[in-house]
Amino acid sequence: MLEVDNLVVRYGPFLACDRISLNVRPGEIVGIIGPNGAGKSSIARSIVGFVKPAAGDIRFLGQSIVGTPSHHLIRSGLSLVPEGRGLFAQMSVEENLLMGGYALPSQERRKTLMARCYDLFPMLKQRRRQMAGTLSGGQQQMVAVAIGLMGDPKLCIFDEPSLGLAPIVIQQIGETLQAMRKLDLTVLLIEQNAKLTSTVADRIYVVAAGLIQFHDTPQKLLQNPEVLEKFLSA
Ligand SMILES: Nc1ncnc2c1ncn2[C@@H]1O[C@H](COP(=O)(O)OP(=O)(O)OP(=O)(O)O)[C@@H](O)[C@H]1O
Ligand SMILES: [Mg+2]
Incomplete structure (x- = not known):
């Protein structure tokens, strides 16, 4: 579904991704x-077209997508839930979800997807009229995930969904990711939390x-032992 081939990302002279x-x-x-500054978000941002790779190829559904504008990628089924959430604080939960689904071709599909989000996160249904900026950190993360799902993605990329959240909320995120598996969604999970990632992922790149x-x-x-010592000790 997604193939990243020898991706190189540079910021000026700085090499952030070296033939990934x-x-x-x-x-x-x-x-x-991977740790802070490893280049994880740079990989995510390159895939969705926010950052222009210096070299390498990225294929989605068999086609090279390097240079394709992000809004086209969203329509073709790629979704990024960015680091630090990125929701509309002054809008209600439901308005946020509608923003996530704005590009969908039919009203009916929008309704189906919204019902799916509310199934996945019943709490969001209860709070659908609450301003998103007034939700707790964990609840806001659920909104961010729901916005991503409202775009009807084939591949969902999550950039550090557990950042700053309490262990109980992180566990919920793990359960949500497992639920996505049942919905036939494909997930690229970017995390510093190795424990969460190793409980849900089929394969892991360090x-x-x-x-x-x-x-x-x-x-x-x-x-x-080397992986345990260097990367999984936290
Ligand atoms: N726009 C930019 N300009 C210059 N350097 C950048 C830019 N974006 C990222 N970098 C640098 O590239 C490196 C990789 O950053 P990136 O955000 O990909 O790391 P990360 O693995 O996502 O880290 P974190 O876990 O802290 O989010 C870092 O050293 C960072 O300072
Ligand atoms: Mg990052």
């Missing part, structure tokens, strides 16, 4: 973990200093 190659197959949950250091199933990574 990875892939995500339909129905998978694939994790990318990124540090702009390079993929390891790639394996969570089970195998958890048996690798």
